[in-house]
Amino acid sequence: MMIRQKARSLYEVCCLCYRQVSMGFPIIAGLFTIIFFTSLLDSGMPQELPIAVVDLDQTSTTATLQQRLATFQSTKVVANYANVTEAREAMQKGEVYGYIVFPDGFTEKLLSGRQPDISYYLNSAIYTGGVLAMKDMKTISVLSKAAVGQAQLRAKGLTDEQVMAILQPIKVQGHMTGNPWGNYNIYISTMVVPGIIILLVTLILCYYMPKVDRALQNGFMMAIFLFIFQLYIYGILKLPHEGQWWVIMLISLLLIGAVTGFALFIFALVPSRRMSMSICSLWGVMSFSMSGAAFPVDMMHPMLQALSYLFPLRHYFMAYQMNVLHGYPLSFSWVYISGLILFAALPLLVWGRLKYQIRTFVYTD
């Protein structure tokens, strides 16, 4: 009997909570964000970005060289243009990310040993595409030297390996620690998705204040998606992570605590719903830049480096890349971990004022 009564009251509490939480938006926004970013970046590394060739020489030698270019990793020759103007226009139209020019008289110069030129043009206005195309095109130097020099040196009785050693004595082999395949999903999704979720959490909290219980219930409804996201990318998509599960969950939890503290702090200071939401969205949108995931904070203006400590996402990102991506012990990132804890404790600073605001808050436009 007792149990039934308890169950019943528990059920009623649940119903009450359920009615106070608007489920629709958090579910749609949370799931959409997760699915959008993970599927958008699904390819991990862009493959076959379009580039073009302008062959003004039109000989069998340049044709052979072009064939060698087909071995590029992330780019693909999609067009041959008759002149440079056409290639440049294709670039301006956004059709190709770069082009290679074999000038007129290339073969003639080559055969008479007068050092012919090859030029490659890159579009650096489109960053990622330009950079990837550059990585490939830099290998042109090596490839073209090899193609031409091989025959000569082989004739002198050298083995293929010796020929390569002479043409390219050193070989730099790149290794990316923590992200063995250079997968962009790992470094974009892992920062942008939590960033969007915490932006929404702070906005929802400010929207429902001063009704603390409703604010927290709705905020946490949104926050659940941070955990769903982590479970999805590490559990199902199996993105690499050196850190253990409890570390992932701990820093996610700390992040949610930090932004909750931040939102309550802002509400206590700025008792207007409009203004507190404005500040939170300003903070949230700036976080993406200030986290340093795109452009490193160390390279920013010293003043900005100091300001970056004011953004919870920055602390999360640093803790994430040290503890989760690389699996270093938590003690290494103690600055950032304690930063998150301090954010969570912010409301204590303004406890009296917060209580006063909650009691006396009047909604004004």
Add this chain to the structure above:
Amino acid sequence: MGLADDIKSIFKDEATLILAVIVPLLYPLVYSFIYTNEVITDMPVCAVDLSNSAESRQFIRQYDATPEVNVEYKVSNMEEAKMLMEQQKVHAIIYFPKDYAEKLNTMQQSPIQLYCDMGFILYYKAAYLSAYNVMLEQKHPLMAGQADVIKVHEVRMYNTIEGYGNFLLQAILPLIIQQTLLLAMCSEIGTRRQKGLAELTIKQHCRKGIAYYILYTLLGGYLLVVVPWFFNFSQMISVGSLLTLMVPMLISMTTFAMLISLFFRRRETPFIYLAFTSVILLFLTGASWPEQAMPVFWQWIAWLFPSTPGVRAFIQLNAMGADISFVSHYIWVLLLQAVVYYALFIWGKYLIAKKLKTAL
């Protein structure tokens, strides 16, 4: 109530004033300031030199001399280097094996390992490409004194220093126009409904749209011309091209805002529902993640928003100096979008009027 009152009402309400005037004025300045240091310089690197030879030291010297990299530490074993990386004192390790010089001198290709912290993609790019450049400069003793068989030239076009701000802001500026216009109008309409004021007729609603259009013509000039000029970003757009792009872009963005504003009944909800879409829309424009690498589904979804053709056309005109004829398809898309948004807006208005039993 005339058009002048509609413009005045934007300035009278604190909410729309912040969203439609202050944010578009200040945001681009803040963003541009964040990215004033546009490139990676002197990133800290650690060298592990087991070979300890004249050849390896020369490579390290040359590597150190590149603008991107600063070889701050030289250690004798990998463990120490890893420690430095873990403490975030360096972001890359360049490793010379014991037989580095020996291989070089016995006609074998000699590998160097470069370990890079992938937490930061730009560090990887800087460390790898500068090492690659140094590598290309090295010549085998047998070939010393001989010119290369072929000379290879690299030409970076448009964003010649590869500045990060110069690339990102070109995409963000048109997006700021769309997002603030959208937020401001949705907030204004939401406020009216929250206060229980009469639903706007189509004519009144369009007049509000025109008021925003006029205000944003000025703001657009500021965002697309003054800000790039002030921060020395590439600026190759001609006055004619700017107007040819801006008129359809603003028409499309205003009608889009009018359509979306039909959904809001409260003053603050637009914040929650719309603020987070900015990042998603930025990715959909294809500026930071190449369009060709996106799944086809998202490539199509991208066309539903004015920001996609707007941003792409602006980058091509302003950052790459394209002729206006190269982006004509984007202009047509913007106009087509405006027609579709307007048709949907009229239909939405009709449905609302039917439900509330008010005049259109």
